Amino acid sequence: MWGKILGALFGMALLKIPGLFIGLLVGHWFDKAYGGTFASRGGFNGFSRDKSEAQGIFRYNTFAVMGHIAKSNGVVTQSHIQQATVFMEQLGLTATQKQEAQAAFRHGKQADFPLLEQLAEFKSAYRTRPDMLLMFLEIQISTAYVDLNLSSAEQKILTQVASALGISGTQLEQMLGRYEAEARFTKSSSSGAADAGNRLKDAYKILGISSDSSEAELKKAYKKLMSQHHPDKLMSQGLPPELMDVAKQKTQDIQAAYELIRKQGG
Template sequence: MWGKILGALFGLALLKLPGLLIGVLIGHWFDRAFKQQFEKNGGFTGLFNDNLDEQALFRYTTFATMGHVAKATGVVTSAHISQATQFMNQLGLTAAQQKEAQAAFRDGKAVSFPLQPQLNSFYQAYRRRRDVLQLFVEIQINTACVNGQMTAEQYALLQQVAGHLNFSSVQLDALILAFQAQSRFAGRNQPANSTRHSLADAYKVLDVAESASDAVLKKAYRKLMAQHHPDKLMAQGVPADMLEVAKRRTQDIQAAYELIKQQRNRSKL
């Protein structure tokens, strides 16, 4: 229908009445061709299937790459297995989804796992959704830092992963530093007697200098919250059950921002 309408309007504007008739005819051909292609792709059901396929791709690539990162040192430790299991539990996966995730993790551990083709497929699906790609990289960084440290082999593999997803080494290093600061700030992977909320780490979580103005601080906070907002990521194709990572990240960002504001308000008294 829209092809006929637009064709008629353009034809009328260019050639008056003869153009109107020609435009309607061309628009009819366009509408018919579009309808055939749309039905060939499954109509509206096809649109939903594409979304489901993307979500399945996200899950599989996430857990398979986690397995590959865990095996980068040559052996998957009990800590990596425990972390992967804990991660699945945090996501609230169904029994069937947990089996799929475990199978993907095992696939990724294989030396012959085709990492590059898998990441290429993932990138093609999400290349216009930078925030989704960043969430994926952050999950892999979490896997590499399971014991609070990252081996040289895991770092080299993360560089490969980041490169396939169009992240530079500088950008990867910034994400690693932010993740490490976030872990310290939230008290994860730290001794029981360490400071739970470190002001220095709070600034690193927000990726701003301690000398940053209030305006710069607020801008950085809003940008990070927007990047990791669960509703936004779900709209961009991240499965709902994978959003726990983003929720934890936004909680840490919020807590870091509040701590800095409190400290600044005290200094003004």
């Protein structure tokens, strides 16, 4: 019915009476072809539920795939369990949400965990939100690196995740290099362990540019990454509220790297 109503209104607005009949025909075709699916999702009211549903899918798949990566080497280490626990605390999950996250983590550890099926569902929910797909992969990369080492089994799963989400192998390698640089950069910021030269090298890797990049290239890379990880933008795309701090930390690292490079250049 919605197809006919909207078709008639738009048709009449554009082409008066002839448009009314054309709109009715197009609307009838829509109702017949897609009306059932549209209605089953609650019509226009369904749009208000989509975001909540997508957030639930993001949360569940995040912890399920974390569990799958944790078990990839045969035994779940204490580091992986601690990371998942700390992550839940950092996100400020409610008691119910923690139980759901723990159940998802256990599901991911099972030998018959349908990784590709879960990722297909996840990609379907976020198919128009590429920044969210990248955010998801970044979280899984942090899981794989929890013991400061990336095993072949963990690498294989990350490759499967990236491929299922439509992220190229080249882009995955860049993300892995960027994560390692961010980890060193953040650590050196708090401990002063790295010398200025190595810290600057990591800053360039975080922004994905080389030391001979121009000022224009630096600004372009900075703006692109800030846009990709901006908390408000990700929130509007379906990022669960409790993951806002993760996004904020990413933007802080990007900002710090950018400022260091500009300071060095000046």
